[in-house]
Amino acid sequence: MAAPDDSRVPRRPGLLGRQFRRVSGPIKESRGLPRVVLWIGTAITGMWVLVAIFAPWIAPYGYAQYQTAAGERFPKHLPPNMDHLLGTTVQSTDVFSRIIWGARTEVEVVILAVLFSLAIGLPVGLISGFKGGWLDRVLVLIMDALFAFPYLLLAIVIAFLLSDVLASGVLTAAIAISVVYVPQYFRVVRNHTISVREEPFVEAARAMGARPRWIVTKYVFANVVQSVPVVATLNAADSILTLAGLGFLGYGIQPTQGAEWGYDLQRAIADAGAGIWWTGLFPGIAIVSLVTGLTLLGEGLNDVLNPLLRPRRTEPVKFPDKQDDGAETGRTQPEQRGKS
Amino acid sequence: MSTKPDRSTKPEAAPAQPAATGRPDGDTSTPLLKLDELKTYFPLRGTFLDRLIGRESGWIKAVDGVSLDVKRGEVVGIVGESGSGKSTLGRTLLGLAPATSGAVTFDSRNVAALKEPQLRQLRLRMQLVFQDPHASLNPAMDLRTAIADPLKIHGITHDPDDLDRRVREVLEVVGLSPPERFLDNYPGELSGGQKQRAVLARALILNPDLLVLDEPVSMLDMSVRAKILSLLGRLKDELGLTYVYITHDLATAKFFCDRIAIMYLGRVVETGPPSAIYDDPKHPYTKALLRAIPDPDPSRHVPRDLPRGEVPDAVNPPLGCAFHPRCSMAYGPCGWEGRDLRELLERRWTRIPEEQYERERAVIGELARIDMPASRVEVPAGKGYQGGDVVELLETVRADAPNDPFWHGVHAIQAEDGHARVDFNTPHDPVLKQQGRVQVACHLWDPELAPRDGPAAASGGDGRDRAQQ
Ligand SMILES: Nc1ncnc2c1ncn2[C@@H]1O[C@H](COP(=O)(O)OP(=O)(O)OP(=O)(O)O)[C@@H](O)[C@H]1O
Numbered sequence: 119m120a121a122p123d124d125s126r127v128p129r130r131p132g133l134l135g136r137q138f139r140r141v142s143g144p145i146k147e148s149r150g151l152p153r154v155v156l157w158i159g160t161a162i163t164g165m166w167v168l169v170a171i172f173a174p175w176i177a178p179y180g181y182a183q184y185q186t187a188a189g190e191r192f193p194k195h196l197p198p199n200m201d202h203l204l205g206t207t208v209q210s211t212d213v214f215s216r217i218i219w220g221a222r223t224e225v226e227v228v229i230l231a232v233l234f235s236l237a238i239g240l241p242v243g244l245i246s247g248f249k250g251g252w253l254d255r256v257l258v259l260i261m262d263a264l265f266a267f268p269y270l271l272l273a274i275v276i277a278f279l280l281s282d283v284l285a286s287g288v289l290t291a292a293i294a295i296s297v298v299y300v301p302q303y304f305r306v307v308r309n310h311t312i313s314v315r316e317e318p319f320v321e322a323a324r325a326m327g328a329r330p331r332w333i334v335t336k337y338v339f340a341n342v343v344q345s346v347p348v349v350a351t352l353n354a355a356d357s358i359l360t361l362a363g364l365g366f367l368g369y370g371i372q373p374t375q376g377a378e379w380g381y382d383l384q385r386a387i388a389d390a391g392a393g394i395w396w397t398g399l400f401p402g403i404a405i406v407s408l409v410t411g412l413t414l415l416g417e418g419l420n421d422v423l424n425p426l427l428r429p430r431r432t433e434p435v436k437f438p439d440k441q442d443d444g445a446e447t448g449r450t451q452p453e454q455r456g457k458s
Numbered sequence: 459m460s461t462k463p464d465r466s467t468k469p470e471a472a473p474a475q476p477a478a479t480g481r482p483d484g485d486t487s488t489p490l491l492k493l494d495e496l497k498t499y500f501p502l503r504g505t506f507l508d509r510l511i512g513r514e515s516g517w518i519k520a521v522d523g524v525s526l527d528v529k530r531g532e533v534v535g536i537v538g539e540s541g542s543g544k545s546t547l548g549r550t551l552l553g554l555a556p557a558t559s560g561a562v563t564f565d566s567r568n569v570a571a572l573k574e575p576q577l578r579q580l581r582l583r584m585q586l587v588f589q590d591p592h593a594s595l596n597p598a599m600d601l602r603t604a605i606a607d608p609l610k611i612h613g614i615t616h617d618p619d620d621l622d623r624r625v626r627e628v629l630e631v632v633g634l635s636p637p638e639r640f641l642d643n644y645p646g647e648l649s650g651g652q653k654q655r656a657v658l659a660r661a662l663i664l665n666p667d668l669l670v671l672d673e674p675v676s677m678l679d680m681s682v683r684a685k686i687l688s689l690l691g692r693l694k695d696e697l698g699l700t701y702v703y704i705t706h707d708l709a710t711a712k713f714f715c716d717r718i719a720i721m722y723l724g725r726v727v728e729t730g731p732p733s734a735i736y737d738d739p740k741h742p743y744t745k746a747l748l749r750a751i752p753d754p755d756p757s758r759h760v761p762r763d764l765p766r767g768e769v770p771d772a773v774n775p776p777l778g779c780a781f782h783p784r785c786s787m788a789y790g791p792c793g794w795e796g797r798d799l800r801e802l803l804e805r806r807w808t809r810i811p812e813e814q815y816e817r818e819r820a821v822i823g824e825l826a827r828i829d830m831p832a833s834r835v836e837v838p839a840g841k842g843y844q845g846g847d848v849v850e851l852l853e854t855v856r857a858d859a860p861n862d863p864f865w866h867g868v869h870a871i872q873a874e875d876g877h878a879r880v881d882f883n884t885p886h887d888p889v890l891k892q893q894g895r896v897q898v899a900c901h902l903w904d905p906e907l908a909p910r911d912g913p914a915a916a917s918g919g920d921g922r923d924r925a926q927q
């Protein structure tokens with residue numbers, strides 16, 4: 119046997135890279151409504167993420183800034199104008215700047231919350247589903263109890279308990295929100311694990327002599343993790359609302375810690391009666407658009423990635439035409455079975 | 459970590475060396491694998507209440523007392539209908555399903571008694587190939603990773619170059635060449651035959667001694683079947699493998715196996731070399747299976763009387779010989795019982811005119827009371843009828859079809875208060891007995907039980923002579 123030359127061992131993408139390829143394939147191939155939904159969702163979400171990243175360059179003022187650099191206080195309740203694109207609030211802060219900075223808060227909290235709940239929900243769901251038995255039953259019971267708890271109340275309790283411990287409002291809010299969403303990740307991952315566990319390739323791995331740990335990480339995980347992007351985006355949409363709810367009730371990000379749309383909405387309640395519409399309308403639009411974007415993204419991903427919903431596209435059947443020049447004019451019969 | 463350095467380099471080395479050399483236990487006289495009264499039962503999932511109070515509501519007797527020797531280098535076929543416990547037998551051999559009792563001796567160790575960590579070591583040497591190649595490959599793993607995985611699992615090598623070299627070698631061995639074309643493919647991108655080759659490669663990379671092939675070609679296209687089977691045959695010779703070949707297809711078993719065991723409801727009913735089994739099947743079940751093989755020559759007219767009825771359920775198998783309810787040659791000692799009586803009555807009632815059925819049905823009470831595996835049943839009389847009426851009815855039934863094998867099993871019918879008592883002959887469990895070149899578990903061939911004019915009597919002396927050879 120010739121010594122293997124290194125050129126024949128190409129560098130391969132790691133596990134994440136290969137997973138990405140498996141996910142990106144169906145996305146590129148998607149057609150029709152799911153594709154439109156997916157792209158609109160991506161566009162809206164992407165816009166807000168860009169806004170969050172470039173907030174310092176986009177926002178003309180700081181989120182708590184109520185005077186110019188020269189110390190001149192902004193007028194309060196100023197309607198939208200050239201200096202203050204979306205007007206000013208009762209505290210003389212700039213509505214536009216607060217929305218831009220708010221985007222940053224939302225994105226930070228949501229990303230952290232998704233990471234936290236994944237970090238707990240994914241491994242616990244995997245172990246619970248794979249091991250089964252009494253451990254599974256106990257965990258399911260705990261998670262169902264958490265799930266049955268009114269989610270906003272749960273988030274408030276956690277935020278309240280943590281507010282003295284953690285200095286960072288973003289971290290507190292993220293943890294409070296992740297506790298709310300852990301049960302959902304747990305459920306999805308556990309149920310998927312249970313179905314994958316029964317697959318012959320898992321028994322094949324056992325027959326090869328693999329330890330349970332190896333089976334879970336190499337055989338079960340890669341198949342279960344595909345259901346995560348959909349749950350994560352849909353939960354992200356939901357957690358925007360939870361964060362806004364926390365802020366609205368005064369348990370979220372404190373005004374000294376950052377801009378937050380839910381808090382702004384709450385402050386705008388009094389304005390609405392006085393005909394001052396800009397302080398409430400714009401944060402409201404921001405919330406609705408980000409939630410819509412994430413929901414569309416999640417639904418689009420679900421349609422595209424979920425093999426049960428994915429319309430089965432049969433390859434067009436080609437009949438070679440009997441033509442003298444021998445050119446094969448494909449007669450195609452595109453067949454698209456829509457999801458029911 | 460491997461204690462057997464030769465093992466890991468085999469795909470290139472083995473074709474050069476004869477099968478038996480280089481192996482510490484190359485002795486062909488002691489079997490590589492020996493099953494001794496192996497039983498694998500699965501607990502039946504009872505009702506919620508049963509489970510709540512921890513009551514077992516019964517057992518599925520998937521494998522019910524199988525004894526079998528597999529010699530080194532041999533191909534032993536396990537043939538049977540769906541549900542006869544073939545796959546469970548295969549899984550038990552590898553310790554994937556826990557044996558309920560009995561022993562699986564592989565290389566002087568009892569697999570059935572080993573714990574998981576020891577089993578993992580043993581799995582270096584015995585591998586399983588599943589029926590469905592698609593489902594037995596991880597869809598999220600490319601072939602390179604999937605086939606190299608056993609080496610990583612057993613810590614044989616982690617060196618990427620070494621892994622790559624071995625994977626390429628074994629891909630060539632199973633005929634997936636050039637390997638570059640397949641290394642980075644995911645299972646979904648391969649055809650069925652290619653997938654099964656990949657599964658084979660994964661099983662062979664550890665250089666096992668024993669391969670359990672669970673219907674390895676039954677999900678494949680006809681044109682691919684022959685290729686995979688001949689590949690398997692070639693690999694066996696080149697690599698010195700031993701196969702347990704599970705199939706429901708007697709036709710392929712014929713040319714592929716050195717020995718065949720016919721399974722029915724968890725038991726082996728007949729075993730022997732294919733030539734003997736095909737030319738002169740002894741067990742009525744084997745005969746029925748052989749008749750069911752589609753004949754490519756339409757001019758030859760063979761009766762296609764598949765055994766009537768379904769495979770009985772493995773929780774409460776029939777008394778005596780499990781095949782007797784479907785057997786056209788069953789007689790006295792085969793284990794006739796209450797459930798057979800019920801079936802007989804119901805079969806009759808579907809044939810007779812409506813008003814006659816109404817009349818007869820009224821004579822007998824609740825049928826569920828005879829629907830049990832018992833050699834003595836009390837057939838309850840219907841409302842307004844006596845035990846005598848029931849006896850009378852049963853005698854009418856007998857008179858209408860006196861040749862039904864069922865009546866061989868009835869010892870006595872007596873009228874009692876409110877019911878008729880039916881006593882059946884004592885059931886006997888058939889055991890495997892040498893008969894010519896095969897072993898068969900059927901009372902017809904048992905000189906002590908067989909009827910005077912039965913096949914055992916006809917060829918009895920001859921058979922016993924040959925058995926002693
Ligand atoms: N894990 C299990 N739990 C409970 N019952 C089982 C299990 N595996 C198999 N059985 C039962 O054991 C019996 C034998 O099943 P098995 O799969 O061994 O049959 P088979 O001969 O391989 O059939 P087929 O040809 O359809 O593959 C069946 O009644 C089946 O329902």
Ligand SMILES: [Mg+2]
Pocket residue numbers: 544545546672
């Ligand atoms: Mg099977």
